[in-house]
Amino acid sequence: MSHHHTALLANLRDQGRRLTPQREIVLSVICASAGHISAEEILTRVRARYPYLNKSAVYRTLDLLAQLNLVNVTDFGEGRALYEMHRDPHHHHLICRKCRKITNTDASIFESIEKLLRAEYGFHADLDHFAIWGLCRKCARNRKT
Amino acid sequence: MSHHHTALLANLRDQGRRLTPQREIVLSVICASAGHISAEEILTRVRARYPYLNKSAVYRTLDLLAQLNLVNVTDFGEGRALYEMHRDPHHHHLICRKCRKITNTDASIFESIEKLLRAEYGFHADLDHFAIWGLCRKCARNRKT
DNA sequence: CTCCTAATTGCAACTAGTTGCAATTAGGAG
DNA sequence: CTCCTAATTGCAACTAGTTGCAATTAGGAG
Numbered sequence: 001m002s003h004h005h006t007a008l009l010a011n012l013r014d015q016g017r018r019l020t021p022q023r024e025i026v027l028s029v030i031c032a033s034a035g036h037i038s039a040e041e042i043l044t045r046v047r048a049r050y051p052y053l054n055k056s057a058v059y060r061t062l063d064l065l066a067q068l069n070l071v072n073v074t075d076f077g078e079g080r081a082l083y084e085m086h087r088d089p090h091h092h093h094l095i096c097r098k099c100r101k102i103t104n105t106d107a108s109i110f111e112s113i114e115k116l117l118r119a120e121y122g123f124h125a126d127l128d129h130f131a132i133w134g135l136c137r138k139c140a141r142n143r144k145t
Numbered sequence: 146m147s148h149h150h151t152a153l154l155a156n157l158r159d160q161g162r163r164l165t166p167q168r169e170i171v172l173s174v175i176c177a178s179a180g181h182i183s184a185e186e187i188l189t190r191v192r193a194r195y196p197y198l199n200k201s202a203v204y205r206t207l208d209l210l211a212q213l214n215l216v217n218v219t220d221f222g223e224g225r226a227l228y229e230m231h232r233d234p235h236h237h238h239l240i241c242r243k244c245r246k247i248t249n250t251d252a253s254i255f256e257s258i259e260k261l262l263r264a265e266y267g268f269h270a271d272l273d274h275f276a277i278w279g280l281c282r283k284c285a286r287n288r289k290t
Numbered sequence: 291c292t293c294c295t296a297a298t299t300g301c302a303a304c305t306a307g308t309t310g311c312a313a314t315t316a317g318g319a320g
Numbered sequence: 321c322t323c324c325t326a327a328t329t330g331c332a333a334c335t336a337g338t339t340g341c342a343a344t345t346a347g348g349a350g
Binding site for chain 1: 305306307308315316317
């Protein structure tokens, strides 16, 4: 278990939540996975270690971790959300609604908006990892002919 | 059936898709609904008019309309997507991941980013109706104490 | 109008995720 | 260490949405 992982667990407790073995297993599975991972895959990996862990506990833990912003949740339009630790440098995903091609961009794009929302609405936006839908260059061009 | 509605159907055909009675009913139900409406509610209203219409046809039609950008799809974090016609002035929703409070903002915020993404990546972002997650003023303040 | 074919629908089985509730338990008080 | 209580888990039933495939049909060609 990494120090990072332990810190997250402490974070959980600080927020008045209980630190159960089930939650610890779920969090460590996400920590041990590089990149994006689906709820179902998380359930599979959790069960590999602890076969009797109930699936509703896993889903509820994922909801909780997302709500506390301990993990990223991104909808890439595959019909299911993907989870990831907050550790990579901030970046965003441009997703083509036609061909589903995904392009990555760096985070600087949204910095000004983040400040604006904070100043104007007092809203602390989670803009460190964002899925933006639209049409990629190729599909936009084809659309017009 | 409004002129708007007919134009959308023609739009469908122009893109090489078929104009089936099922699709017409689904689209007219969304047209007739003010504001956001869930897939399930759409299915209910469709069935009120045409009880034997199959639910997979409805779900597939919704996917298609979203992909062609004829309707808006927004995830307000209720565990299901909400659909809406493109007719209101552009606006965005700030959703608090803790208390789920929703604040509306106008569209001007994202205009510069839309241009930047188009210029730099050739990506035509659908930023006319956006759900932004984060913490509202109140929850952000509580988090710090 | 008839024929043809690829797109679409309807169906039935399935899957991912949710819910309500009783049983269990983390963590705090004594 | 023991007791207590609210938070959490496990369970079983359920619900929303998806999938593969055979049957149907929109729209185009002749």
